[in-house]
């Protein structure tokens with residue numbers, strides 16, 4: 001006996017057979033009808049639909065036998081699987097493959113076999129439709145054709161079964177997927193940290209999650225009795241309904257808004273809701289899905305922020321008003337001070353001016369704000385003050401004592417520039433200018449007084465010292481610049497002491513002595529040059545300072561003085577004669593003698609003149625006369 005080999009696609013074939021769920025199933029009329037027809041048409045005692053399982057053949061339908069399965073090894077059908085068309089054994093006894101087959105030598109004693117493979121839609125052979133006889137016989141062509149036709153009918157039945165199974169499988173998978181997705185959805189829905197609700201098209205809650213219950217304070221059953229509108233703040237409802245309407249007419253896919261829910265305890269809670277509309281396959285709206293987030297904390301923060309902002313703005317307004325008031329006050333105060341007061345920024349533009357500016361510059365103070373100082377001050381003055389401005393901007397408080405704002409008005413101002421330092425940075429400076437004309441005049445008067453001899457009106461000793469210092473510094477300046485005047489011309493100091501003055505005092509009284517001193521002063525003034533400096537040193541001592549005087553002229557000057565004072569003096573009640581002894585000290589440009597030294601030299605020379613007999617002059621040894 002020959003055992004049929006396994007088909008090449010055995011595994012796939014067995015898989016399909018199992019999938020079709022035909023094995024070990026109750027008889028079915030659709031199969032039995034075919035075997036009945038086959039047995040009738042071919043006049044055979046046995047007709048089978050045999051399915052070849054892994055180790056057996058099982059008869060899905062059988063006519064003429066009670067056996068429902070046999071081992072695969074002995075199955076004729078196992079051989080028929082390999083046939084393209086059909087396997088026909090006219091006499092098993094004559095066929096070496098089957099002659100000793102137990103089904104041939106034993107029940108049902110097969111002699112004739114004709115089997116057509118039953119193929120699936122994909123060409124996998126599942127079994128056969130076969131006709132069996134216990135007598136040898138031939139298969140007439142029409143009988144073979146009938147067998148084929150019936151086999152095709154069976155194949156269609158199997159194909160339908162296959163399709164049904166596939167459909168069922170897909171449905172099963174769909175069902176499982178759906179169940180899974182529903183389970184997932186349910187889990188997400190229930191455990192979500194945000195509130196979630198399904199809402200029907202009438203606005204009723206149809207499902208709510210625990211978080212939404214927590215947000216609203218309602219139990220789920222209570223919420224399911226309500227519509228969303230019932231727990232929405234009246235002020236928010238209009239917008240909610242408008243957005244919902246847009247959703248329904250497909251003008252938007254979803255919407256999101258902030259609104260207030262009425263909680264069970266009567267309080268309002270701010271939430272952020274995101275709503276989307278679920279439609280069925282036809283696009284008909286089914287229900288709404290809402291995601292609700294508790295934003296009470298955020299709203300509280302926003303409210304706090306808003307309050308803080310409002311408070312801040314209020315304070316700024318108050319501060320601005322206070323500043324305006326203080327600026328107004330400052331303006332009023334400064335407008336009534338006889339001082340020029342201004343504030344200047346780093347760009348040297350005015351940011352504040354008091355009314356004094358109107359009086360001095362003739363412009364409205366409001367017009368000055370923002371104007372550069374350079375456009376207000378006359379150019380020379382601006383150039384004079386610029387170094388002071390720069391020093392003030394560098395952080396130094398500076399004063400310029402001699403400011404003349406207007407050439408038309410002979411007023412003198414003292415400008416003080418005070419840096420405006422904020423947070424360690426100089427942002428500008430204040431200008432405070434005082435009219436110091438009167439003070440200057442008084443000072444000059446005081447100065448002049450201190451420099452004058454009240455008796456003769458001549459400069460006094462102090463004035464002489466000042467004069468000599470000035471002359472010396474002027475001489476050294478012009479010497480340094482090489483601008484000295486005529487060569488040999490220097491400074492000459494004539495030191496005079498009257499001869500016999502004491503006697504006038506003694507004989508005619510002190511007042512006569514005073515009158516004499518006044519006349520002496522006049523005579524000296526008359527004989528010297530206009531530019532020569534005549535001073536009274538003390539008592540009956542006079543000093544003349546002559547600058548730029550040639551040495552040769554000194555003797556002439558001394559002689560003129562001597563002669564002038566030798567003439568009689570006519571006084572109120574007497575006429576007196578005196579003389580004068582003159583000491584001369586020279587300071588040519590190349591000499592650097594100081595005031596004290598020169599005076600001492602002249603004094604010594606004067607004494608020498610006295611010693612020589614008075615009423616004459618004598619040159620200091622360091623200042624010999626020109627020969």
Ligand SMILES: Nc1nc2c(ncn2[C@@H]2O[C@H](COP(=O)(O)OP(=O)(O)OP(=O)(O)O)[C@@H](O)[C@H]2O)c(=O)[nH]1
Nearest residue numbers: 497498499500501502503505510511513514539540
């Ligand atoms: N009237 C008057 N006399 C003064 C004034 N100041 C000083 N004297 C006097 O001037 C005199 C100066 O003294 P001397 O220079 O010694 O008098 P003198 O007679 O000129 O003497 P010789 O210089 O030696 O010739 C003193 O008697 C002082 O009292 C003054 O302002 N008015």
